[in-house]
Amino acid sequence: MIIASKKPIEEIIQEVKDYKRLLILGCNECVTVCEAGGKKEVEVLASALRMHFIKEGEEKKIDERTLERQCDHEYLEEIRDVVDQYDAILSLACGVGVQFTAEKYHSTPLLPGVNTCFLGANEQRGMWTERCQACGSCVLARTGGICPISRCAKRVMNGPCGGSGRGKCEINKELDCAWQLIIDRLRDLGRLDDYEIVAPIKDWSTERSGGPRKVVREDVQV
Amino acid sequence: MRLKCPANFRIIRLPCTGKIDVIHILRAFEKGADGVYVVGCMEGDCHFKSGNFRARKRVEQASKILDKIGVGGERVKMYNLSSGEGPLFAQYSIEMDKKIRELGPNPVKTALQAKKKAA
Known part of the structure; x- marks a missing residue:
C-alpha cells in the first residue's frame, strides 16, 4: 500500500x-x-x-x-x-x-x-518499510522474492556491492543488505543457481525516468 | 469509604481504558472541559493485556496535540491504580483538581464565552 x-x-x-x-x-x-x-x-x-x-x-x-x-x-x-x-x-x-x-x-x-x-508494508505495529518502487518491470522471480530495486540503496542488479558487510548495508548498519537477503533466500529455496545468472541490463524506460507513466487496458475499457 | 473528593469532575465509564481514543479526549476539550485524566488498571494487570498501555500512548498523543494548538498538554494525565484503591482514586482527583486550578480555565472555553458575551 x-x-x-x-x-x-x-x-x-x-x-x-x-x-x-x-x-x-x-x-x-x-x-x-x-x-x-x-x-x-x-x-x-x-x-x-x-x-x-x-x-x-x-x-x-x-x-x-x-x-x-x-x-x-x-x-x-x-x-x-x-x-x-x-x-x-x-x-x-x-x-x-x-x-x-x-x-x-x-x-x-x-x-x-x-x-x-x-510503497511499503506494515512490518510491525507502528512501523512501515519500503518494498516496491513501481519500476514497471518486476524482477522478483529471479531474486527470491526480494526486490533489489527498492531494498538496495544502489539498486544493484548483480549484487552485493563492496559496501555489504555482515549482512548489512554501508549506508546504515541497521539496514539489511538486500543482496544478502536474496542470496540467503535463494539458498533456502535450493535455487542458488539463479544467483549465477548475470542479470541483463534493466529496461529503465518503464520506471519514472521514462517520464510520467500510463497503463492502458483496452480489454477492460467500455 | 465516604472519601472526600472534588465535585467538579465527571466520571465517564469505559469497559477498558484501551477503548479511549485521542478524539474522545480532544472532544472533551472542545466541549469545554478544563482537564481530562484517565484512570486505568495497574500496568501489567490489564485484563485485556495491553489496554492501559494503549491508553497511555493515546493520552501522550492528545497531550502533544493540545500543546501544539496552545491549549496545554499538561491538562491531560494518565493514572494507574487497582480497583481496590479508592483512597488513591480520591487523592488523584484532588491532585488533578489542584493542578487544573493552577493552570486556569480551558482557553477554548474562555474564547467561546467571550464570543458569546460580545454577541
Whole structure:
C-alpha cells in the first residue's frame, strides 16, 4: 500500500489559516491503514484545528468527510454537491488523491495534509518499510522474492556491492543488505543457481525516468 | 469509604481504558472541559493485556496535540491504580483538581464565552 505520514499540525495551521471554510477530506484506503489520513485522523485534526482557531478568536467553519477513495471518479463525485460551500479542501489522502481531487474540483484550492512516503508494508505495529518502487518491470522471480530495486540503496542488479558487510548495508548498519537477503533466500529455496545468472541490463524506460507513466487496458475499457 | 473528593469532575465509564481514543479526549476539550485524566488498571494487570498501555500512548498523543494548538498538554494525565484503591482514586482527583486550578480555565472555553458575551 501507499505509506504516508502526518504533516506536523503547525505546518497545517499555516497552510489553512487564510481559509474561512475548510473541508478536511480523508480517504478510506491506504492512508487509513497506515493511520495517517483515515476517518479517525480527520476527526482528530478537525477537532484540533477548530480548537486552535477558536482560541485565536478566528471564526472558521471546519467540516469533516471521508471518502472511500480519492483516486476514483465515482467516490470523488460524492462531494460535488457540497464542494462550493468551502474555500479550500485539506486532503489527507496520498499525493494521488490530492491531485485527483484538485483536477476534479478545479476552482477549489487543494492542500495536502500528509506527506506521501513510499510503497511499503506494515512490518510491525507502528512501523512501515519500503518494498516496491513501481519500476514497471518486476524482477522478483529471479531474486527470491526480494526486490533489489527498492531494498538496495544502489539498486544493484548483480549484487552485493563492496559496501555489504555482515549482512548489512554501508549506508546504515541497521539496514539489511538486500543482496544478502536474496542470496540467503535463494539458498533456502535450493535455487542458488539463479544467483549465477548475470542479470541483463534493466529496461529503465518503464520506471519514472521514462517520464510520467500510463497503463492502458483496452480489454477492460467500455 | 465516604472519601472526600472534588465535585467538579465527571466520571465517564469505559469497559477498558484501551477503548479511549485521542478524539474522545480532544472532544472533551472542545466541549469545554478544563482537564481530562484517565484512570486505568495497574500496568501489567490489564485484563485485556495491553489496554492501559494503549491508553497511555493515546493520552501522550492528545497531550502533544493540545500543546501544539496552545491549549496545554499538561491538562491531560494518565493514572494507574487497582480497583481496590479508592483512597488513591480520591487523592488523584484532588491532585488533578489542584493542578487544573493552577493552570486556569480551558482557553477554548474562555474564547467561546467571550464570543458569546460580545454577541
